[in-house]
Amino acid sequence: MVPDERIGRLLTELTEDLTPRPDPYGRVLARHRRGRRRAITGAFCAVLLLAATGVAIAGTRPGGGSDAPPAAARQPWENMLAWGDRLIRSEPRGTVGGDAAYVAALSDTLLAEQRAGRFDRLTAPVRDVRVLFVDDVGPHRVALAAFVRAQPDPGTGWPNAVAWMLADRGAGPQELGRTAVDRVGDGLAPYEEFTIGALHRPDEVAYVGVAPEGCVLTTAAVTDLDDWTPEPTGSYLVRPPGNLRPEWFQVSCDGVVRQRLRGPGSWAPTGVSDAQFAAAVAGARGRVDEPECRRALNVATGGWGYAVSALPTVVWSGRTTGAGGGFDGRATVLAAPAVDGGWLGQVEISYEAPASDGTIGTGVLFRTRTDPATPDGLLAVRLDRDPTSAETDAPPAVSLLVVAPAGAAEVRAVRGGQEIARGRVRDAGLVLTVPGVGGLVLEAIDSTGAVVGTGDVADSEGPGMQVDNWGED
Numbered sequence: 001m002v003p004d005e006r007i008g009r010l011l012t013e014l015t016e017d018l019t020p021r022p023d024p025y026g027r028v029l030a031r032h033r034r035g036r037r038r039a040i041t042g043a044f045c046a047v048l049l050l051a052a053t054g055v056a057i058a059g060t061r062p063g064g065g066s067d068a069p070p071a072a073a074r075q076p077w078e079n080m081l082a083w084g085d086r087l088i089r090s091e092p093r094g095t096v097g098g099d100a101a102y103v104a105a106l107s108d109t110l111l112a113e114q115r116a117g118r119f120d121r122l123t124a125p126v127r128d129v130r131v132l133f134v135d136d137v138g139p140h141r142v143a144l145a146a147f148v149r150a151q152p153d154p155g156t157g158w159p160n161a162v163a164w165m166l167a168d169r170g171a172g173p174q175e176l177g178r179t180a181v182d183r184v185g186d187g188l189a190p191y192e193e194f195t196i197g198a199l200h201r202p203d204e205v206a207y208v209g210v211a212p213e214g215c216v217l218t219t220a221a222v223t224d225l226d227d228w229t230p231e232p233t234g235s236y237l238v239r240p241p242g243n244l245r246p247e248w249f250q251v252s253c254d255g256v257v258r259q260r261l262r263g264p265g266s267w268a269p270t271g272v273s274d275a276q277f278a279a280a281v282a283g284a285r286g287r288v289d290e291p292e293c294r295r296a297l298n299v300a301t302g303g304w305g306y307a308v309s310a311l312p313t314v315v316w317s318g319r320t321t322g323a324g325g326g327f328d329g330r331a332t333v334l335a336a337p338a339v340d341g342g343w344l345g346q347v348e349i350s351y352e353a354p355a356s357d358g359t360i361g362t363g364v365l366f367r368t369r370t371d372p373a374t375p376d377g378l379l380a381v382r383l384d385r386d387p388t389s390a391e392t393d394a395p396p397a398v399s400l401l402v403v404a405p406a407g408a409a410e411v412r413a414v415r416g417g418q419e420i421a422r423g424r425v426r427d428a429g430l431v432l433t434v435p436g437v438g439g440l441v442l443e444a445i446d447s448t449g450a451v452v453g454t455g456d457v458a459d460s461e462g463p464g465m466q467v468d469n470w471g472e473d
Helices: 003-015 024-034 042-053 076-088 100-115 173-182 274-281 290-307
Strands: 037-039 126-137 140-149 160-168 192-196 206-210 216-221 236-239 247-253 256-262 313-319 329-337 343-351 361-368 379-385 398-403 410-415 418-424 429-434 440-445 451-455
Touching (some): 100 173, 126 206, 126 236, 274 290, 290 329, 329 398
Antiparallel strands (some): 126 140, 206 236, 216 247, 313 329, 343 361, 410 418
């Protein structure tokens, strides 16, 4: 295993939720949501390393079930399993996937490797291996296979495991099959995807996505997300190195859009340049902390990818130390126009010292209908429940990071015409702790007591253009 592959496997193990009971599908979705309001732990720092090293990343989520499309009586988890099983029953895709002898040899190799105990993440009995895709993608030979467990995993309920394989172009089935040891996942998703290459070298990046047979993959450029073009390959998609572009992918099955996701890449794949950084901070409020702003810009640019139509700008930069609410540190607020309208924003806070649970910072995504970088606008973002109130019987307090308009001296929170909290603005920002956000209005006040700006709490970041309807009837 080469160093990049070891990093990729470690990151997969660090970020995978392995106990999705009693509501497996709900936990899958919860894990997705937690990624949007995350604590910056060592695992998150490792994700930054991933963006720099660009190791191959496999999407390995649960799957399995019946041969028919999900029925109305099923629960979301069962629907997802049914679509996963429709994938596992599909004929092998890809040019090499049409070679029956090669596919049989690859399946035999994988079954022998698993039964010989060479897959640490798949040790339970397997009764069959189904090869779902094999093809040459640029300089690589790529394959996808599913392992049909003799019994569903007792800890997760997943009936099928999955493995992506990556070898040199033209590799034989034995050589290709032995690379699966580094890329075994715990469950088969209805749509499986594999990104190959160094993300900071976009001309070398390749991508493969495989949906159930009979489904249709369409793509659209970020500049025109109303114009979806069917892929000539039908139910799978291949982007060899040098063929990626700013685009989104969409999977439709039986006339229903089941998944929509952005393609790999970002507007600054090699990192934000000096010129881009200067433009991003030109209108920032507060006191620009260059290292923190650079870090936050690179995190947001890599994380948002083509969910936005341009590079983010810095709305505010400053320190929240001494502001209360348990969020002492250096903070940066960023925003960029979202591809589906409005603005996508992010707050990044690096704590002055690690929290009691070991986290070293926090990041929160939010959405607004108007540009939060407007100098005379008031922006309030819910950070989280106040950690200092977690062990008390008092109603849960909520900490808001407020970016104030020019001339503001204080910000007060009003509910039902009554003031419930007030704080002093420092460097155009403050952290305000309030008893809940329902019906809350924020008012910025200047030194004379006049209101110079108002606003409500920004929306939590939702799915936006993304769709994941495999669990729906």
